[in-house]
Amino acid sequence: MPIRDFFRRDARDDGAQSVALPTAPASEVTVEPTPAGGPEAVPPHPRSRFSPRAWIRPRDVPADLWVRCGNERCRDLIYTREFEKNLRVCQKCHHHARLTARERLGQLLDEASFREEDGGLRPGDPLGFVSAGQPYGEKLIESQSKSGMPEAIICGTGLLEEVPLRIAVADFSFMGASMGSVVGEKVARAVEHSIEDRLPLLAVCSSGGARMHEGIFSLMQMAKTSAALAQLAEARVLFICLLSDPTTGGVTASFAGLGDVMLAEPGALVGFAGPRVIEQITKQKLPPGTQRAEFQLEHGMVDKVVHRRDLRPTIARLLRLYGSQPVAAGWKGD
Numbered sequence: 001m002p003i004r005d006f007f008r009r010d011a012r013d014d015g016a017q018s019v020a021l022p023t024a025p026a027s028e029v030t031v032e033p034t035p036a037g038g039p040e041a042v043p044p045h046p047r048s049r050f051s052p053r054a055w056i057r058p059r060d061v062p063a064d065l066w067v068r069c070g071n072e073r074c075r076d077l078i079y080t081r082e083f084e085k086n087l088r089v090c091q092k093c094h095h096h097a098r099l100t101a102r103e104r105l106g107q108l109l110d111e112a113s114f115r116e117e118d119g120g121l122r123p124g125d126p127l128g129f130v131s132a133g134q135p136y137g138e139k140l141i142e143s144q145s146k147s148g149m150p151e152a153i154i155c156g157t158g159l160l161e162e163v164p165l166r167i168a169v170a171d172f173s174f175m176g177a178s179m180g181s182v183v184g185e186k187v188a189r190a191v192e193h194s195i196e197d198r199l200p201l202l203a204v205c206s207s208g209g210a211r212m213h214e215g216i217f218s219l220m221q222m223a224k225t226s227a228a229l230a231q232l233a234e235a236r237v238l239f240i241c242l243l244s245d246p247t248t249g250g251v252t253a254s255f256a257g258l259g260d261v262m263l264a265e266p267g268a269l270v271g272f273a274g275p276r277v278i279e280q281i282t283k284q285k286l287p288p289g290t291q292r293a294e295f296q297l298e299h300g301m302v303d304k305v306v307h308r309r310d311l312r313p314t315i316a317r318l319l320r321l322y323g324s325q326p327v328a329a330g331w332k333g334d
């Protein structure tokens with residue numbers, strides 16, 4: 001039984017109990033005399049039933065045992081182990097929760113096949129930027145310690161159903177996966193590596209856009225990554241984009257919009273400016289579902305909306321269709 005129904009039933013029972021209590025006028029209630037010096041007589045409860053609240057104490061329940069679905073219209077309670085088994089997708093409404101870069105790599109690639117590239121690149125603070133009273137340098141240190149990553153993207157090589165590929169995965173939990181100079185540089189280098197070794201490139205995109213803390217240096221990354229991808233297209237190497245929730249701003253306007261094959265996860269927000277900003281500027285109400293992956297599929301920006309459980313077979317099939325072959329076990333990314 002789903003836990004929500006479980007607690008609902010419990011709440012309903014509580015209500016029933018309160019309704020079932022005696023409501024007769026005081027004059028009609030017979031009061032049993034209490035024996036002198038004896039224990040006070042306790043009338044039997046009208047519906048004495050087992051209640052889990054009597055023995056489940058809040059401190060007995062681990063805080064991470066249940067997660068709540070991120071979909072505002074669902075908000076279902078999901079058993080964490082089931083949620084993880086289901087690739088962090090709600091079984092009831094199929095809402096795809098956001099993943100960290102490492103979770104994504106773990107879901108997409110064959111076990112222990114990932115080899116990181118250019119992991120030593122570190123961001124700088126060329127403008128001495130201060131935002132909301134916090135220097136950019138401090139914000140970076142805070143984000144790095146929270147996420148355990150030096151920047152908002154991880155690049156490297158790996159196997160997907162034994163087919164080798166190069167992969168770049170953005171992590172929205174690191175400053176909204178905004179594109180600063182290191183993100184742009186890592187994407188550009190991944191493209192250059194793919195031109196050299198002709199490995200197909202998969203970019204798992206997710207971003208709030210360009211990183212304002214780096215000013216013009218972040219905007220330059222749009223041109224840099226786009227120019228590098230033009231060279232990849234000339235070299236006739238496959239580039240697949242997987243758009244996850246949310247992919248917006250300068251990232252949509254550069255490398256995330258340039259895939260030979262454009263895939264998206266169901267319900268992902270994909271667009272340049274967010275719907276709220278568009279509504280404020282145009283003073284018009286946008287139709288429901290605007291800028292979602294399904295909307296972009298109908299309007300030609302996305303080739304296919306793929307459920308998370310189907311991502312691995314779909315991408316593997318695409319790689320094989322474009323000529324990649326599975327490799328023998330023990331491949332080390334060379």
Ligand SMILES: [Zn+2]
Binds near residue numbers: 075093094
């Ligand atoms: Zn849900």
